[in-house]
Amino acid sequence: MPSPATGPDHPDIPDHPAYQQILTVLADAGQSMRARDLCQTFDLPILPKNTEGLRSQLKHLVGRSILTDPEPGLGARPGS
Numbered sequence: 001m002p003s004p005a006t007g008p009d010h011p012d013i014p015d016h017p018a019y020q021q022i023l024t025v026l027a028d029a030g031q032s033m034r035a036r037d038l039c040q041t042f043d044l045p046i047l048p049k050n051t052e053g054l055r056s057q058l059k060h061l062v063g064r065s066i067l068t069d070p071e072p073g074l075g076a077r078p079g080s
Contacts, residue, residue: 014060
C-alpha cells in the first residue's frame with residue numbers, strides 16, 4: 001500500500017527521502033506547516049541553513065503542484 005505521501009495521482013514526487021518525510025509529516029498533521037515547524041518536527045536546530053533548505057523543498061513541491069501554498073512560506077497538502 002502506498003504511503004500517504006505517494007500514490008498514482010502524484011507520480012512526479014521526487015524520490016529523495018526528505019521529500020517523502022515532508023509529505024508524510026504534512027499528511028499526519030492534517031494542516032499546513034512552515035519550514036520552521038518542520039525543523040521542530042524533524043528535531044533540527046532552527047538555523048538558517050535548515051529552514052532555508054526545507055523552505056526550498058516546500059517551494060519545489062508547490063512548483064510541481066504536489067503541495068499548495070495558502071500564503072507565502074506555508075506548505076499544505078491539497079484540500080487541507
